[in-house]
Amino acid sequence: MNNIIPTKQVMTVDVEDYFHVSAFEKNITRSHWENLELRVERNTYRLLELFEQHQVKSTFFTLGWVAERCPELIKAIVNQGHELASHGYSHQRATMMNAEQFRQDVNRSKKILEDAVGQAIIGYRAPSFSIDESNTWVYNILIELGFEYSSSTYPITHDLYGVPDWPRFMHQRSEEVDGKGIIEIPVPTSRKNKQNTGIGGGGYFRLYPYWLSKKRIDAYLTVEKQPYSFYFHPWEIDPQQPKVKDAPIKSKLRHYLNLSRMEGKVVRLLEDYQWDTMKSVYLGK
Secondary structure (H helix, E strand, C coil), X not given: CCCCCCCEEEEEEEECCHHHCHHHXXXXXXXXXXXXXXXXXXXXXXXXXXXXXXXXXXXXXXXXXXXXXXXXXHHHHHXXXXXXEECCXXXXXXXXXXXXXXXXXXXXXXHHHHHHHCCCCCEECCHHHCCCHHHCCHHHHHHHCCCCEECCCCCCCCCCXXXXXXXXXXXECCCXXXXXXXXXXXXXXXXXXXXXXXXXXXXXXXXXXHHHHHHHHHHHHHHHCCCCEEEECHHHHCCCCCCCCCCCHHHXXXXXXXXXXXXXXXXXXXHHCEEECHHHHCCCC
């Protein structure tokens, strides 16, 4: 067992706009996306500024849909030393696609990203952490497409996603294609009384006061001796984003909670820990 507390943690950003989120998928159809103001580019540039100020490197899991419309942003991410990875093309949950639809979506995204920056894309994150017992076949497709790791599982109980009984830490999946395999890197959780609590970022990070999030991160590092990875979205630092008025109350609460406080909390996180990319910390690349 590793008895050394990791000195570098993993920063990740899921590059999507406010209208891509699963919570609004019944209110905003994909056919309407082109009619909406694109805010993800400006918000992501702001994150690049913050990361540069604090000497942070991050993995940007990017939608192919966004990459098509913001090619200069994609180049800037790589030119500033960050890792570019795939978040699929159209933010459709993997659990909502069959094998051929999934292959087409992810392959399209991978090609767009690789053509934009001229380098291989080896990391993937499913929208809304949508890999579970029902679709483990996605790993075979990811291997076939050349991915080396996935960060698509959250071992918690949640109404939209979650695999509470799956491994909590990085592990080699059993799937293999032509002698090649793939690593899964779950979102971090704390464990108490045989139950997992999400501590990996996003809405949980916006909900809890910073001191509590930091306490849980420190406990995770001390007890588990595993690198901690954090995720969030560019729209989470954008309190001025348009409101989706006809969305369910539960979706609104989740999405809009504490947006005005998020950037300040992220800055504190950048100051309190050292951050690097997925492929650097977990794969040593």
